[in-house]
Amino acid sequence: MIVxxxxxxxxxxxxxxxxxxxxERTYRPEAPWTLPGGVIEAGETPRQACAxxxxxxxxxxxxVERPLVVDRVGDLVHRVFTAELPEGARIRLPERELASWxxxxxxxxxxxxxxxxxxxxxxxxxxxxxxxxxxxKDGFGPEDR
Numbered sequence: 627m628i629v630x631x632x633x634x635x636x637x638x639x640x641x642x643x644x645x646x647x648x649x650e651r652t653y654r655p656e657a658p659w660t661l662p663g664g665v666i667e668a669g670e671t672p673r674q675a676c677a678x679x680x681x682x683x684x685x686x687x688x689x690v691e692r693p694l695v696v697d698r699v700g701d702l703v704h705r706v707f708t709a710e711l712p713e714g715a716r717i718r719l720p721e722r723e724l725a726s727w728x729x730x731x732x733x734x735x736x737x738x739x740x741x742x743x744x745x746x747x748x749x750x751x752x753x754x755x756x757x758x759x760x761x762x763k764d765g766f767g768p769e770d771r
Contacts, residue, residue: 633702635676636663637709638694638750645729646747647711648738652725659728659738661706661747662688676707688712694753697746697762706750741765 638661639647650658664679666672677690688709695706711717717727728738732751735744742765749760749767760767 632666633672633704634663634665635672635679635705635707636661637676637679637688637690638706638747638754639688639709639711640751640754641729645731646735646751647727648730649719649727650725652721652723657740657743658725660743663706672705673707676705676709693759694750695746695760695762697749697765699742699764704746706746708750708754 637647641647647662648659649662651660652658654660662679663676666675667678670678672693673690677688688711691708691710693705693707695704697704697706719725719727730738732748735747739747745765746762749762749765752758753760
């Protein structure tokens with residue numbers, strides 16, 4: 627059973643050049659940038675939350691493909707799925723939640739995201755490349771703990 631607020635689901639959306647789509651949240655000034663996504667709501671699966679949040683943020687149906695990362699941080703479980711925006715989708719931002727968006731090169735993530743999120747996103751990119759699913763704890767894989 628999934629408890630509301632027990633975790634989140636984010637979408638790894640990459641451009642054809644490999645850049646990662648990030649969104650800037652208005653309600654988290656201490657760490658505004660993140661992957662598109664959000665909290666899993668009551669009755670939702672993580673995959674459904676991953677599809678809903680980018681839809682609300684982009685105005686386009688997002689095709690969620692497969693899980694890449696499961697990251698346990700305390701009592702929360704954060705998941706990252708690979709996803710695609712439809713061709714020609716225009717990103718529109720809900721003003722009360724998001725200030726902007728950007729395509730960021732993987733090697734530039736550390737200049738934008740907190741270290742634990744950088745680790746999670748880099749693990750998601752690696753899992754997307756090799757077809758695996760990565761299980762993390764606090765952003766670290768078993769070999770890094």
